[in-house]
Amino acid sequence: xSSIFESQFRASATKLTADLRHxxxxxxxxxxxxxxxxxxxxxxxxxxxxxxxxxxTKWEAINHLDKYLSEFADNxxxxxxxxxxxxxxxxxxNYILNLAREKQAKxxxxxxxxTSEEIHLNEVLAKAGYEVVESDLxxxxxxxxxxxxxxxxxxxxxxxxxxxxHLFHEKLGSPETDNPEELTMTVRRDMRIRYCKADxxxxxxxxxxxxxxxxxxxxxxxxxxxxxxxxxIHVALxxxxxxxxxxxxxxxxxxxxxxxxxxxxxxxxxxxxxxxRQPGETDGPxxxxxxxxxxRRTHLLADAEQRDALHCIRCGACLNVCPIFRNVGGQxxxxxxxxxxxxxxxxxxxxxxxxxxxxxxxxxxxxxxxACPVKIDLHHHLLQNRRNAVVLGTxxxxxIAFRGFAFLVNHPGVFGVAVKAGRLVQRLHRLIASSKIDxxxxxxxxxxxxxxxxxxxxxxxxxxxx
Amino acid sequence: MxxxxxxxxxxxxxxxxxxxxxxxxxxxxxxxRTGLTTREWLPAVPNDPEGIVxxxxxxxxxxxxxxxxxxxxxxxxxxxxxLKDSEGWKLIxxxxxxxxxxxxxxxxxxxxxxxxxxxxxxxxxxxxGITRCDALIAQTxxxxxxxxxxxxxxxxxxxxxxxxxxxxSQLLPDLPAAFELLNKTYGDAYPSLITLITGPSRxxxxxxxxVLGAHGPRxxxxxxxxxxx
Amino acid sequence: xxxxxxxxxxxxxxxxxVGISVVRILEKLGHKVDFDESLVCCGQPAFNTGCWNEARxxxxxxxxxxxxxxxxxxxxxxxxxxxxxxxxEIFKGHPKQEAALSLAHKIYEFSEFLVDRLGVVDLGSRxxxxxxxxxxxxxxxxxxxxxQPRQLLRQVKELTLVEMDDQTSCCGFGGTFxxxxxxxxxxxxxxxxxxxxxxxxxxxxxxxxxxxxxxxxLLSRKKEKLKSIHLAEILASF
Numbered sequence: 001x002s003s004i005f006e007s008q009f010r011a012s013a014t015k016l017t018a019d020l021r022h023x024x025x026x027x028x029x030x031x032x033x034x035x036x037x038x039x040x041x042x043x044x045x046x047x048x049x050x051x052x053x054x055x056x057t058k059w060e061a062i063n064h065l066d067k068y069l070s071e072f073a074d075n076x077x078x079x080x081x082x083x084x085x086x087x088x089x090x091x092x093x094n095y096i097l098n099l100a101r102e103k104q105a106k107x108x109x110x111x112x113x114x115t116s117e118e119i120h121l122n123e124v125l126a127k128a129g130y131e132v133v134e135s136d137l138x139x140x141x142x143x144x145x146x147x148x149x150x151x152x153x154x155x156x157x158x159x160x161x162x163x164x165x166h167l168f169h170e171k172l173g174s175p176e177t178d179n180p181e182e183l184t185m186t187v188r189r190d191m192r193i194r195y196c197k198a199d200x201x202x203x204x205x206x207x208x209x210x211x212x213x214x215x216x217x218x219x220x221x222x223x224x225x226x227x228x229x230x231x232x233i234h235v236a237l238x239x240x241x242x243x244x245x246x247x248x249x250x251x252x253x254x255x256x257x258x259x260x261x262x263x264x265x266x267x268x269x270x271x272x273x274x275x276x277r278q279p280g281e282t283d284g285p286x287x288x289x290x291x292x293x294x295x296r297r298t299h300l301l302a303d304a305e306q307r308d309a310l311h312c313i314r315c316g317a318c319l320n321v322c323p324i325f326r327n328v329g330g331q332x333x334x335x336x337x338x339x340x341x342x343x344x345x346x347x348x349x350x351x352x353x354x355x356x357x358x359x360x361x362x363x364x365x366x367x368x369x370x371a372c373p374v375k376i377d378l379h380h381h382l383l384q385n386r387r388n389a390v391v392l393g394t395x396x397x398x399x400i401a402f403r404g405f406a407f408l409v410n411h412p413g414v415f416g417v418a419v420k421a422g423r424l425v426q427r428l429h430r431l432i433a434s435s436k437i438d439x440x441x442x443x444x445x446x447x448x449x450x451x452x453x454x455x456x457x458x459x460x461x462x463x464x465x466x
Numbered sequence: 467m468x469x470x471x472x473x474x475x476x477x478x479x480x481x482x483x484x485x486x487x488x489x490x491x492x493x494x495x496x497x498x499r500t501g502l503t504t505r506e507w508l509p510a511v512p513n514d515p516e517g518i519v520x521x522x523x524x525x526x527x528x529x530x531x532x533x534x535x536x537x538x539x540x541x542x543x544x545x546x547x548x549l550k551d552s553e554g555w556k557l558i559x560x561x562x563x564x565x566x567x568x569x570x571x572x573x574x575x576x577x578x579x580x581x582x583x584x585x586x587x588x589x590x591x592x593x594x595g596i597t598r599c600d601a602l603i604a605q606t607x608x609x610x611x612x613x614x615x616x617x618x619x620x621x622x623x624x625x626x627x628x629x630x631x632x633x634x635s636q637l638l639p640d641l642p643a644a645f646e647l648l649n650k651t652y653g654d655a656y657p658s659l660i661t662l663i664t665g666p667s668r669x670x671x672x673x674x675x676x677v678l679g680a681h682g683p684r685x686x687x688x689x690x691x692x693x694x695x
Numbered sequence: 696x697x698x699x700x701x702x703x704x705x706x707x708x709x710x711x712x713v714g715i716s717v718v719r720i721l722e723k724l725g726h727k728v729d730f731d732e733s734l735v736c737c738g739q740p741a742f743n744t745g746c747w748n749e750a751r752x753x754x755x756x757x758x759x760x761x762x763x764x765x766x767x768x769x770x771x772x773x774x775x776x777x778x779x780x781x782x783x784e785i786f787k788g789h790p791k792q793e794a795a796l797s798l799a800h801k802i803y804e805f806s807e808f809l810v811d812r813l814g815v816v817d818l819g820s821r822x823x824x825x826x827x828x829x830x831x832x833x834x835x836x837x838x839x840x841x842x843q844p845r846q847l848l849r850q851v852k853e854l855t856l857v858e859m860d861d862q863t864s865c866c867g868f869g870g871t872f873x874x875x876x877x878x879x880x881x882x883x884x885x886x887x888x889x890x891x892x893x894x895x896x897x898x899x900x901x902x903x904x905x906x907x908x909x910x911x912x913l914l915s916r917k918k919e920k921l922k923s924i925h926l927a928e929i930l931a932s933f
Contacts, residue, residue: 010876010878013876013878013879014878017878017879017881017882018878018882023882023886027886029673029674032674033674043509043510044507044508044509045506045507045508045509045510046502046506046507047507049502049506049507050504050507050508052488053502053504053507055488056487056488059487059488060487063481063484063485063487064481065477065481066474066477066478066481069473069474069477070474073470079658084469085468085469085470085472085473086469087469087472087473087476091469135681136671137669137671137672137680137681138669138671141671154670154671154674155671156671156672157671157674159672160673161672161673161675164672180672180673180675180677181677183672184669184671184672184677184679184680185679187680188679188680188681191681192590196586196587196590212656214656214660220667220668220669220670220680221667221668221669221680221681221682222623222667222680222681222682222683223680223681223682225619225623225661225682226620226623226624226681226682228619228659229618229619229620229623229624229659230586230620230624240473240477247645247648247649248504248642248645248646248649250641250645251504251508251640251641251642251644251645252504252507252508254641254662255508255509255606255641262670264664265509265525265605265606265607265664266606266608266662266664267664268663268664268665268666268667268668268682269623269661269662269663269664269667269682270661270662270664271659271660271661271662272659272660272661273658273659273660274656274657274658274659274660275658276658277613277658278613278657278658280614281613281614281618281657281658282561282580282581282583282613282617282618283580283583283613283618283619283620284613284618284619284658284659288658292473294473294476298473298476298477298479298480299480301476301477301480301481302479302480302483304483304484304485307485308485308488323864323865323867323883323886324879324883327879327882327883327886328879360744360745360872360875360876361872361875361876361879362869362872363832363865363867363868363869363870363872363880363883364743364832364833364869364870364872365832365836365864365865365869366832366833366835366836366837367832367836367863367864367865369836370836375488383742383743383745386743386744386745387745387747388745389745390744390745390746390747395744395745395746398744398745398746398871399746399749402740402741402744402746402749402750403749403752405736405740405741405749405753406738406741406749406752406753408735409704409735409736409753409756410752410753410756412732412733412735415735419708422708440874442873442874442875442877443873443874443877443912445877445881446877446881446884446912446913446916447881447884447909447912447913447915447916448911448912448915448916449912450705450709450710450908450911450912451709452708452709453708453709453710453711453712455711456707456708456711457702457706457707457711457714457715458702458707458732459711460711460714460715461730461732462732
């Protein structure tokens with residue numbers, strides 16, 4: 001039985017794969033990315049050694065997560081940060097709701113955080129009557145369209161400037177333009193007012209440094225800096241897997257993230273925040289709250305085989321190289337985290353029964369694993385999810401078919417008969433090939449079926465060894 | 467049981483099944499690291515002082531950062547005067563600092579000082595934020611600054627133009643050196659904000675086309691100050 | 696040496712000339728070729744679909760059948776990867792684990808065997824055509840075969856090798872994926888065909904017949920002149 005999520009995935013994939021405009025838009029956008037990524041990668045003296053070191057550092061952090069997380073939280077608390085441990089999405093949301101209520105907040109400004117997408121924070125805050133605004137340009141655009149981000153790093157990459165111009169015209173009343181700079185400035189002006197009046201700024205974090213008790217935020221626009229500087233209260237929401245042992249680990253992770261994330265040596269702003277305004281400082285929030293979210297990450301942690309999926313730094317490199325992602329688009333996944341990493345972890349976070357189809361929707365080409373800067377064994381994890389789905393009792397038909405197949409190949413006599421029958425069937429099949437009643441239509445709707453050869457290799461071998 | 471203990475408990479439970487550390491190619495047989503460090507993997511930086519300056523300048527060009535090298539305070543002051551005229555500055559936001567203190571009054575413009583806690587809206591109205599910094603990083607063309615060295619959090623990001631002034635002795639070769647410096651300077655008492663600024667604010671969110679000045683400064687100027695001989 | 700040949704089911708039935716070409720090449724190089732007709736499939740379709748037990752049922756026969764082989768050559772990177780990379784996985788803790796590991800160590804994909812094991816790149820072949828090469832992903836990323844097929848092609852007389860755009864991207868076959876998610880598989884294949892067609896090549900070459908079956912299916916439907924051909928068939932043109 002396929003889940004509702006699988007049906008939605010199939011319907012959306014069918015639509016997007018046939019959308020040639022989408023295909024060329026994404027291809028064009030990623031061509032530029034590929035060029036700058038490869039150029040920045042080539043500047044590294046040893047990219048492979050850097051990947052290995054990054055993988056080892058995350059291994060150390062994840063495999064001693066209890067130790068580093070405690071250290072991180074204690075160091076933060078020591079300098080006046082309130083740390084909240086949230087087991088579930090609901091606990092995290094309620095904490096923020098209560099805080100907003102207690103502080104009598106009206107306006108909340110956010111900088112890009114996928115974790116808040118994961119807990120559907122905006123919906124809940126909006127429902128409770130708060131004005132919530134995404135300040136990252138791409139996030140702001142998808143927020144105006146009331147849709148989920150298309151990509152971990154490039155939320156609005158599926159839209160053209162004209163679509164964005166229409167959107168702004170309709171929602172913000174700005175004049176139509178095909179100039180990306182004018183569109184950007186429209187948002188800049190609009191957002192400036194909001195930064196100044198916002199009561200709470202909510203951010204995510206790219207890294208959590210245990211040694212010094214700091215979060216690190218990577219961005220290009222400056223919206224995260226403003227979100228974390230101007231409002232009186234700053235709330236950072238992050239998954240427990242974000243931890244790095246040492247501050248100096250960032251010397252490796254920041255340039256690696258920028259290289260594969262956006263094709264830059266470093267993104268524009270990499271900010272490390274270790275508390276609210278400290279004595280002697282002239283500005284900055286009076287309160288700093290850090291929410292550490294589990295939300296079934298410990299479930300993934302307990303799967304030793306796939307534990308390395310928690311190494312993920314959400315750079316999006318695996319999405320960018322994934323031929324599935326490039327053809328079905330980010331929103332087809334129906335998940336917070338798209339692409340290969342999303343296909344791997346969503347079954348752990350939201351249930352294998354409902355999300356196993358993502359692991360089957362892969363040609364297992366391995367481009368993701370090759371691209372991952374922290375060496376997550378992504379495509380092999382997809383295989384393991386497939387196995388786990390079968391063990392769970394799904395895919396019974398597949399099992400019966402493969403049992404039959406195993407029987408055939410293990411009984412050469414029967415196999416010979418089957419092969420002869422296959423030839424006969426192929427002749428008959430030609431009459432209905434690619435028609436609606438063709439049982440092989442999954443193949444023949446778009447492709448010619450291969451033809452069984454007059455003489456098989458085995459027959460050739462027999463005849464020459466007579 | 468507290469929430470913290472609950473989560474830590476689940477983590478410890480989950481970690482009971484150990485997994486092997488990923489194999490490192492560059493380890494000796496007994497598993498000891500063979501001396502390779504981050505510095506040896508990251509992009510190479512020349513080790514002579516002029517080479518470092520050149521690398522920094524080249525990165526600035528690539529990042530569209532305006533970069534000037536001046537000798538002595540009078541020349542610095544002259545450069546700022548020039549910028550004031552060409553950009554039409556009317557209001558400056560800055561902070562207390564020996565170099566800035568000696569130069570700002572000579573520009574003949576009103577200026578806000580972070581130490582006087584100006585209103586956010588006033589800083590927003592300023593045409594430029596002029597700050598010092600902790601260091602410059604040649605490898606990436608970055609400025610390293612903190613809430614302590616650069617007059618807080620807003621000065622370097624809220625006005626449309628950020629001018630950062632650094633002494634040549636503050637120019638570091640690479641990122642590892644920057645983190646060593648942070649540790650040496652602040653040890654156990656880090657400022658609440660440390661930031662690495664690499665070029666003016668930008669976005670590629672619309673069709674991956676580069677636009678400067680998304681939310682932060684559209685113009686970034688770095689002035690490297692050489693001591694007169 | 697005596698080389699045991701493993702001919703996967705689809706090559707046997709659909710592309711026998713690939714197997715025949717491999718035999719001709721290996722014999723030309725002075726080796727004895729051995730073939731066990733009772734070995735039909737490596738078990739990959741079941742494995743990739745998550746049916747690891749069923750895959751092992753098939754694989755046991757392969758492990759037993761090749762127990763005494765000196766080296767095993769297989770003209771498919773995909774089946775090669777199954778045996779070298781994934782047999783150790785499905786036989787973990789199984790009584791035949793040792794035998795599976797030993798097989799994994801002596802199996803070679805065809806181009807890998809020629810270049811890396813035998814040190815041969817020039818077979819004296821002649822193939823007057825412009826060709827472009829598609830790497831099967833399993834060969835490319837599981838077995839790390841990228842240059843070997845190209846080294847061999849470069850020595851073929853009168854052959855011009857032109858690289859296509861996105862040369863390492865997947866063609867979209869992916870085994871049962873091709874029929875479980877035909878819309879994605881087709882879109883990927885169309886992109887691959889477009890890159891191959893752009894080169895103006897006469898032939899699309901690969902070391903994996905399964906990729907070619909998918910791509911040829913798309914090309915034939917569109918009545919394109921570009922023809923697919925297995926590397927071995929080109930190399931056997933002497």
